Amino acid sequence: MPMSVFPTDDRETRSLTLPETLESVRGVDLHLHSTSSDGKLSPTELADLCHARGMTHVALTDHDTLDGVEEARQRCRHHGIHLMAAAELSCQWRGIALHIVALLPHGTSRALDAGLASLVHARELRSREIAHRLEKVGLDDGLARARREAGSERPLGRPDFAAALVSAGVVPDIKTAFKRYLGAGKRGDVRMHWPELATVVGWIRDAQGIAVVAHPLRYGMTRRKRDLMFSAFIEAGGEAAELVSGYQSPDTTHDLARQLDFHGLYGSIGSDFHYPGGALSPGTISPPPRSHVKPVWCHPSLRGFACGE
Ligand code: AMP
Ligand code: MN
Ligand code: MN
Ligand code: MN
Numbered sequence: 001m002p003m004s005v006f007p008t009d010d011r012e013t014r015s016l017t018l019p020e021t022l023e024s025v026r027g028v029d030l031h032l033h034s035t036s037s038d039g040k041l042s043p044t045e046l047a048d049l050c051h052a053r054g055m056t057h058v059a060l061t062d063h064d065t066l067d068g069v070e071e072a073r074q075r076c077r078h079h080g081i082h083l084m085a086a087a088e089l090s091c092q093w094r095g096i097a098l099h100i101v102a103l104l105p106h107g108t109s110r111a112l113d114a115g116l117a118s119l120v121h122a123r124e125l126r127s128r129e130i131a132h133r134l135e136k137v138g139l140d141d142g143l144a145r146a147r148r149e150a151g152s153e154r155p156l157g158r159p160d161f162a163a164a165l166v167s168a169g170v171v172p173d174i175k176t177a178f179k180r181y182l183g184a185g186k187r188g189d190v191r192m193h194w195p196e197l198a199t200v201v202g203w204i205r206d207a208q209g210i211a212v213v214a215h216p217l218r219y220g221m222t223r224r225k226r227d228l229m230f231s232a233f234i235e236a237g238g239e240a241a242e243l244v245s246g247y248q249s250p251d252t253t254h255d256l257a258r259q260l261d262f263h264g265l266y267g268s269i270g271s272d273f274h275y276p277g278g279a280l281s282p283g284t285i286s287p288p289p290r291s292h293v294k295p296v297w298c299h300p301s302l303r304g305f306a307c308g309e
Helices: 010-016 043-052 069-079 110-135 142-150 158-167 174-182 197-206 223-235 250-263 300-306
Strands: 028-032 057-060 082-093 096-103 210-213 240-245 266-270
Touching: 028 043, 028 082, 028 096, 028 240, 028 266, 043 057, 043 069, 057 069, 069 082, 082 110, 082 197, 082 223, 082 300, 096 197, 096 223, 096 266, 110 142, 110 158, 110 197, 142 158, 158 174, 197 210, 197 223, 210 223, 210 266, 223 250, 240 250, 250 266
Parallel strands: 028 057, 057 082, 210 240, 240 266
Antiparallel strands: 082 096, 096 210
């Protein structure tokens, strides 16, 4: 028999093409953070960890920015990992803060760039408002403290204010900071500066990207409310939602799969990894169940990514 010139190594073959179902897929993580937003690893360090963890297809999804993508791309190329340009965009729907992951196989566009710039501005205004509100619970100089905690000039986020509350001795730990002051509906959860859901989905469509509802189970919505949210999202041009985000119970995931299937949404998966040493790592995702939900990489626009081109 003649020797094949094609790779027969299992690992290499697997790294080229993704399966057409979500069930038991490995090596894929489409929700990861770096120091370009509130993650603790640089894009390079993140790519190294993804490689060490056997990831083959990843998306860097920093909050409201594409800043880390180029650095991550270079390092991922070095490791032979397929990287999707992406970002996790902040918006609001019916007064609830939502996160929409933009998967961008064609990169950005003018409208999306302008949208990202407006989100940076919104973050600045929001930071001032959060600092102002946290003064009342005993955090002095909140803006400067949060900036120190961030350790760079990147836009501030609620985790920086949580760290400021801890270092100022207002609360014992980050968890308590969110529970008391920064979590959904608390005084530091300032949503008014974020654009509407439909606006953000419009920017993503303009860049020929795919809009994905991030962690749909983490907004404290009833199933009925989630139905309404998905309908509004689809009406705006949204096409996918995360079926699994980090750890999820099988029952909840099963029900979410039914809901995505009902709405005809593609399913994505991601760890929402921010830093090592916690419960999550790149690729830490509860196993997706058998379902009719199509993986987001089966979307015609992501064919190149799924096939490793
Ligand atoms: P922001 O984008 O500024 O609104 O901050 C949102 C980020 O805060 C999330 O992406 C998480 O990284 C973090 N976060 C949200 N809720 C919690 C929580 N309960 N405990 C710890 N971190 C949280
Ligand atoms: Mn975050
Ligand atoms: Mn999020
Ligand atoms: Mn995230």
